[in-house]
Amino acid sequence: MTELLSEQDVDEALRSLPEWRRVDDAIERRVELTSFPEAIETVNRVAELAEAANHHPDIDIRWRTVTFRLSTHSHGGVTNKDIALAGEIDGVIPSV
Numbered sequence: 164m165t166e167l168l169s170e171q172d173v174d175e176a177l178r179s180l181p182e183w184r185r186v187d188d189a190i191e192r193r194v195e196l197t198s199f200p201e202a203i204e205t206v207n208r209v210a211e212l213a214e215a216a217n218h219h220p221d222i223d224i225r226w227r228t229v230t231f232r233l234s235t236h237s238h239g240g241v242t243n244k245d246i247a248l249a250g251e252i253d254g255v256i257p258s259v
């Protein structure tokens with residue numbers, strides 16, 4: 164059963180996701196890539212993960228800067244689905 168997480172729960176979960184931060188009713192990670200093509204490749208990798216999870220981030224792409232924003236739309240806030248996908252996204256971000 165997917166449950167809405169409290170702000171405290173989110174902050175606790177983010178201790179293991181140091182690249183992410185709570186923003187309003189979502190969690191966000193901003194990534195600086197080395198080029199626009201690399202940004203698009205990264206977004207495509209995330210798209211595969213999202214599709215497999217049936218859970219999709221909002222994605223903002225500005226040249227080499229990509230922001231992933233996760234919340235569970237059906238719950239109006241952050242759930243463990245967002246926390247889990249954030250961890251998967253970390254796994255496909257190129258290390259600088």
Ligand SMILES: C[C@H](O)[C@H](O)[C@H]1CNC2=NC(N)=NC(=O)C2=N1
Pocket residue numbers: 217218219220233234235236237238
């Ligand atoms: C029917 C389908 O399972 C839902 O629309 C999924 C699709 N992807 C989703 N992604 C996100 N971020 N939140 C959702 O509530 C959600 N729901």
